[in-house]
Amino acid sequence: MPRVDARRVAAVPGPRAARPGDAPLLEAVGLRREFGRGAGRVAAVDGVSLTVHAGEALGIVGESGSGKTTLGRMLVRLLDPTAGRLRYGGTEIGSLSEKALRPVRRELQMVFQDPVASLNPRRSVGESVADPLRAAGETDESRIRDRVRELLERAGLEADRYERYPHEFSGGQRQRVGIARALAAGPRLIVCDDPVSALDVTTQAQVLGLLAELRRELGIGLVFIAHDLAVVRQVSDRVAVMRRGRIVEEGLVDEVYGAPRHPYTRQLLAAVPALDPAQAARRRATRKELAAA
Numbered sequence: 001m002p003r004v005d006a007r008r009v010a011a012v013p014g015p016r017a018a019r020p021g022d023a024p025l026l027e028a029v030g031l032r033r034e035f036g037r038g039a040g041r042v043a044a045v046d047g048v049s050l051t052v053h054a055g056e057a058l059g060i061v062g063e064s065g066s067g068k069t070t071l072g073r074m075l076v077r078l079l080d081p082t083a084g085r086l087r088y089g090g091t092e093i094g095s096l097s098e099k100a101l102r103p104v105r106r107e108l109q110m111v112f113q114d115p116v117a118s119l120n121p122r123r124s125v126g127e128s129v130a131d132p133l134r135a136a137g138e139t140d141e142s143r144i145r146d147r148v149r150e151l152l153e154r155a156g157l158e159a160d161r162y163e164r165y166p167h168e169f170s171g172g173q174r175q176r177v178g179i180a181r182a183l184a185a186g187p188r189l190i191v192c193d194d195p196v197s198a199l200d201v202t203t204q205a206q207v208l209g210l211l212a213e214l215r216r217e218l219g220i221g222l223v224f225i226a227h228d229l230a231v232v233r234q235v236s237d238r239v240a241v242m243r244r245g246r247i248v249e250e251g252l253v254d255e256v257y258g259a260p261r262h263p264y265t266r267q268l269l270a271a272v273p274a275l276d277p278a279q280a281a282r283r284r285a286t287r288k289e290l291a292a293a
């Protein structure tokens, strides 16, 4: 089979990048999600409003249990909001029926923290990546195969990995498979839920570089959830700080990191220098090198 032309792969059709004044791709207003019943009822997400534009990356940080994953899952409609509005491309999708949601589902994708758990160990990675293509109605086996090979290459894997099984891949490669699978659906927005926290620093930098490319080249909007404040800063244009289900502060990354207004943000940032400074410097240098490569 001939090798796929790299330029053709890079030109996978995608939406153009956002221009100032464009309507947001996704807009949440007062989004709320409760769990439990009666006295045990808690609001995991409590009145969150945010916007994401095409080609933009919104970072979400906050301590464990602050509601980041719950919010992320609602944004792609894997979870129903208890209240609030969710508009995608100008259409209210927060309360759409499963059937009406179908075309939207493809365009809103999620990449999970644990690439092992999100891939079926008994199926070749090529078959996993092909799922969204088949779900979209593609039945021509050779077209499916070609497209999967393109997607694997686009995610930085060798196209001939099609027949391999997840256990044959490293953590970083599995996360690339997860990204290829998300891309197969033709997304306009990807929610990444702590996608690199299980990876070593070098692999982290490579996967983050890939996400940045997808944003730039395909105009995909990203919601990037992470524990690591440095990672969020590197990836995001804006950042929202969550605490107990609410956004306590939101702004451009340089503003929020440079001059945090909310005491909780200051507290989060103050916890960072507790890391070994030499290690932090090495991490930065590695990321820079890889970003430049």
Ligand SMILES: Nc1ncnc2c1ncn2[C@@H]1O[C@H](COP(=O)(O)OP(=O)(O)OP(=O)(O)O)[C@@H](O)[C@H]1O
Pocket: 035, 036, 044, 062, 063, 064, 065, 066, 067, 068, 069, 070, 071
């Ligand atoms: N399916 C569920 N049923 C009941 N409670 C839930 C459910 N999912 C989440 N919660 C609760 O909602 C709150 C927010 O959880 P969530 O997983 O969104 O936090 P998070 O910010 O993603 O945390 P982490 O950083 O550890 O991933 C927690 O108190 C959690 O226990």
Ligand SMILES: [Mg+2]
Pocket: 068, 069, 070, 193
């Ligand atoms: Mg989470």
